[in-house]
Amino acid sequence: MLTKTMKAVQIHEFGGPEVLRYEEVPVPRPRSGEVLVRVHAVGLNPPDWYLREGMTALPPEMRPQLPFPYVLGTDVSGVVVAVAEGVTRFAVGDEVFGMLRFPQPGSAAYAQYVTAPVDELSLKPAAVSHQRAAAVAMSGLTAWQYLLEQGHDHPNPLQAHQHTPVPITPETTVLVNGAAGGVGHLALQLAKWRGARVIAVASGRHEDLLRELGADEFIDYCLAPGSVEALK
Numbered sequence: 766m767l768t769k770t771m772k773a774v775q776i777h778e779f780g781g782p783e784v785l786r787y788e789e790v791p792v793p794r795p796r797s798g799e800v801l802v803r804v805h806a807v808g809l810n811p812p813d814w815y816l817r818e819g820m821t822a823l824p825p826e827m828r829p830q831l832p833f834p835y836v837l838g839t840d841v842s843g844v845v846v847a848v849a850e851g852v853t854r855f856a857v858g859d860e861v862f863g864m865l866r867f868p869q870p871g872s873a874a875y876a877q878y879v880t881a882p883v884d885e886l887s888l889k890p891a892a893v894s895h896q897r898a899a900a901v902a903m904s905g906l907t908a909w910q911y912l913l914e915q916g917h918d919h920p921n922p923l924q925a926h927q928h929t930p931v932p933i934t935p936e937t938t939v940l941v942n943g944a945a946g947g948v949g950h951l952a953l954q955l956a957k958w959r960g961a962r963v964i965a966v967a968s969g970r971h972e973d974l975l976r977e978l979g980a981d982e983f984i985d986y987c988l989a990p991g992s993v994e995a996l997k
């Protein structure tokens with residue numbers, strides 16, 4: 766029998782980490798096409814704190830208006846504990862992970878339970894921990910979509926030039942800036958998987974890791990420009 770309330774981390778206003786509050790809230794009920802997931806791990810990505818701050822990088826007319834109090838969080842891994850009527854894709858007890866409702870508001874994953882549309886979840890491989898599964902959803906999709914999906918040419922209001930997809934082949938050289946980051950370390954591995962030569966740019970402490978992941982060349986962005994020239 767499910768409890769009626771749960772703990773969640775919610776915000777009552779935009780701001781820094783100090784606006785996050787650990788509070789008692791009702792357990793959400795799955796609607797048609799949704800399941801209820803007992804959350805085991807949540808992934809954090811830059812869009813989490815951009816939204817917590819109120820998307821201040823956007824022009825004011827594009828900033829979201831949230832219904833406060835608001836529970837943040839999109840990336841989740843956990844176990845299905847209830848299914849709405851008509852759901853056949855998942856059953857109670859399934860281990861699942863996914864990125865929920867992004868970029869629409871209302872994903873609410875910083876909580877003990879979260880509702881999830883079934884087409885935004887996948888079964889979690891048993892060999893992958895909940896922590897790793899929750900960490901891969903948005904950053905993995907970001908790396909996959911900008912690097913491998915051809916025809917991804919949606920106009921971006923923050924970028925004057927449209928993205929021009931280039932097929933990644935063994936003849937391609939890919940430079941990954943921020944290669945040790947959440948997106949970058951996955952982009953590096955996807956590019957290597959497609960056979961490309963990869964130049965990884967990161968701070969020096971990450972060189973061993975990135976070479977282990979397959980980087981052919983490494984550039985420490987902390988070095989003075991003259992030092993980078995000396996590497997050539």
Ligand SMILES: NC(=O)c1ccc[n+]([C@@H]2O[C@H](COP(=O)([O-])OP(=O)(O)OC[C@H]3O[C@@H](n4cnc5c(N)ncnc54)[C@H](OP(=O)(O)O)[C@@H]3O)[C@@H](O)[C@H]2O)c1
Nearest residue numbers: 810811903904907942943945946947948949967968971986
């Ligand atoms: N995470 C997502 O799902 C997602 C989705 C959409 C867009 N994005 C965008 O993608 C970017 C990266 O996100 P992320 O999640 O990968 O962030 P992250 O995990 O914080 O990684 C950012 C990386 O940037 C590196 N860096 C900082 N200053 C640098 C510089 N001057 N030159 C080269 N590298 C530098 C850091 O490298 P060192 O640690 O080696 O110093 C750090 O590892 C952000 O702009 C984010 O908004 C992310």
